[in-house]
Amino acid sequence: MSETTTAPAAADSAPAAPPPPLVSRRDRISRAEGWRRRGPLLPALIFMLVVTQVPFVFTLYYSTQSWNLVRPGSRHFNGLQNYADVFRDSQFREVAVNTVIMIVGTVIISVILGLLFALLLDRAFFGRGVVRTLLITPFLVTPVAAALIWKTTMLDPVFGLINFVLKPFGVGQVDWVSKYPLPAVMADLVWQWTPFMMLLILAGLQSMPRDIVEAARVDGANSFAVFRELTLPHLRRFIELGAVLGAIYLVNTFDAVYMMTSGGPGIASSNLPFYIYQRAFLGFDIGQAAAMGVVTVVATTVVATLALRLLFKSFTGKEEAA
Numbered sequence: 001m002s003e004t005t006t007a008p009a010a011a012d013s014a015p016a017a018p019p020p021p022l023v024s025r026r027d028r029i030s031r032a033e034g035w036r037r038r039g040p041l042l043p044a045l046i047f048m049l050v051v052t053q054v055p056f057v058f059t060l061y062y063s064t065q066s067w068n069l070v071r072p073g074s075r076h077f078n079g080l081q082n083y084a085d086v087f088r089d090s091q092f093r094e095v096a097v098n099t100v101i102m103i104v105g106t107v108i109i110s111v112i113l114g115l116l117f118a119l120l121l122d123r124a125f126f127g128r129g130v131v132r133t134l135l136i137t138p139f140l141v142t143p144v145a146a147a148l149i150w151k152t153t154m155l156d157p158v159f160g161l162i163n164f165v166l167k168p169f170g171v172g173q174v175d176w177v178s179k180y181p182l183p184a185v186m187a188d189l190v191w192q193w194t195p196f197m198m199l200l201i202l203a204g205l206q207s208m209p210r211d212i213v214e215a216a217r218v219d220g221a222n223s224f225a226v227f228r229e230l231t232l233p234h235l236r237r238f239i240e241l242g243a244v245l246g247a248i249y250l251v252n253t254f255d256a257v258y259m260m261t262s263g264g265p266g267i268a269s270s271n272l273p274f275y276i277y278q279r280a281f282l283g284f285d286i287g288q289a290a291a292m293g294v295v296t297v298v299a300t301t302v303v304a305t306l307a308l309r310l311l312f313k314s315f316t317g318k319e320e321a322a
Helices: 002-013 031-062 081-088 090-121 128-140 143-154 161-169 181-206 210-218 223-250 255-260 272-282 286-316
Strands: none
Touching (some): 031 286, 081 286, 090 181, 090 272, 143 181, 181 255
């Protein structure tokens, strides 16, 4: 009887066999099947490589050449001399500072105005749909047309609307574009990018749970406390996304500078794309313009990569886990 009772106990105490390892469906897909699935994306990848990377390779090659179109036959290889000349160029450094001021100032002002307009449109009032449409309209205007509107309609010293509005306050016929070239260009960019920031922040506001706000108001929190403790932390990711995307696109600003000030007076309102254009197509210095383009692309890529990594961590919640 004891033998019959101890045998099942021994069988129960034996360690169970480990379960078979889980194999996902992705692991079971063969390499040929993977390439078959990626096949439809190959034309787009090839097109992107041809349009973006091949010109960049040629730019790298031209940046190592001493090549000025006004001196035929003088083209030769000069190594990294063009890059050394770029970093010694005081005008390039001044233009780089102008670019940073233009981007940072435009993004900050656009975010602040976009936040104010988003808070306004988040409330129910008569004609909200019409107001929303009017506020979005500047983002739909082409950049060249927007620059012409600001140069000829808003900031004109004789017929401009800005001087007309400020005339009762003692402001005369101020030539805003000539006297304040960089702020004039930034005003046009702020007018264009505020609707974009407003839409992003408005989407964040409408995704915010209303029960949390109602619970805070029941606990006695006023409107400012709710905005500071609940609304603004919730909108942080949306504001960061708008700031990063806006900065990436504003690096490429060319049309507003070209149409409004042509970089002048001197280089007071020039940014990096316009200055590179001047060196290449007005100064005909292909080698140095290519070196400036490479430096600008590398610096922009590094900054954008770091900003996007921080942004992705914010959206995925990894920074909280860390």
